[in-house]
Amino acid sequence: MAGRVDILNGPNLNLLGKREPHLYGSETLADVEKSCQALAGELGLAIRFLQSNAEHQLVDWIQRAREEADAIIINPAAYSHTSVAILDALKAFDGPVIEVHISNIHQRExxxxxxxxxxxxxxxxxxxxxxxxxxxxxxxxRLLTSAG
Structure with missing residues (x-):
């Protein structure tokens, strides 16, 4: 395996496919996980796919990733705009961090x-x-391959 990646999902993403489908689409989070597992296998990555509505849980997972993951992909959802705690936890993580938003947050409020x-x-x-x-x-x- 080229690396271990934690994919962390924040609040309300458990409602993906049901909540505002005009904005977020009709895929469920389980659909996203399944397609990510397939692509990760092709890329030689092992992934752990997690979701929580609780800020402290996301912080705990980020801290655990310091010992167990090589990279983090995070969709912090609404916590993007409010959570210094998540930022501080990510600053303590040494590997690559990629932030994902399904919608274009710059076209919204x-x-x-x-x-x-x-x-x-x-x-x-x-x-x-x-x-x-x-x-x-x-x-x-790409980042893990070039770092290794």
């Missing part, structure tokens, strides 16, 4: 235009729908 997570992210993918997860996996694979 002005409070969504700022992301604390972006201050640590090595790349930000927004507005590509759930394909953003695949783009993030491909980028992580």
């Amino acid at each position: 002005s409070f969504r235009h700022h992301s604390y997570v972006s201050l640590r992210a090595d790349g930000v993918i927004a507005g590509c729908g759930t394909q953003g997860y695949h783009l993030a996996l491909m980028r992580v694979a």
Whole structure:
């Protein structure tokens, strides 16, 4: 395997496919996980795919990733705009971090235009729908290969 990647999903993403499908699409988070597992296998990556509505759980997973993962892909959802705690946890992680947003946060309400997570992210993918997860996996694979 080229690397271990934690894919972390924040609040309300458990409702993907049901909540505002005009904005987020009709795929469920389980669909996204399945397609990410398939692509990760092709890229030689092992992934752990997680979702929580709780900020502290995301922080705990980021801290665990320091010992167990080579990279993090994170869709912090609404915590992007509010969570210094998630930013601080990501700053303590040494590997690549890619931030993913299904919608284009820059075309939405002005409070969504700022992301604390972006201050640590090595790349930000927004507005590509759930394909953003695949783009993030491909980028992580490239970063881990060039680092190794």
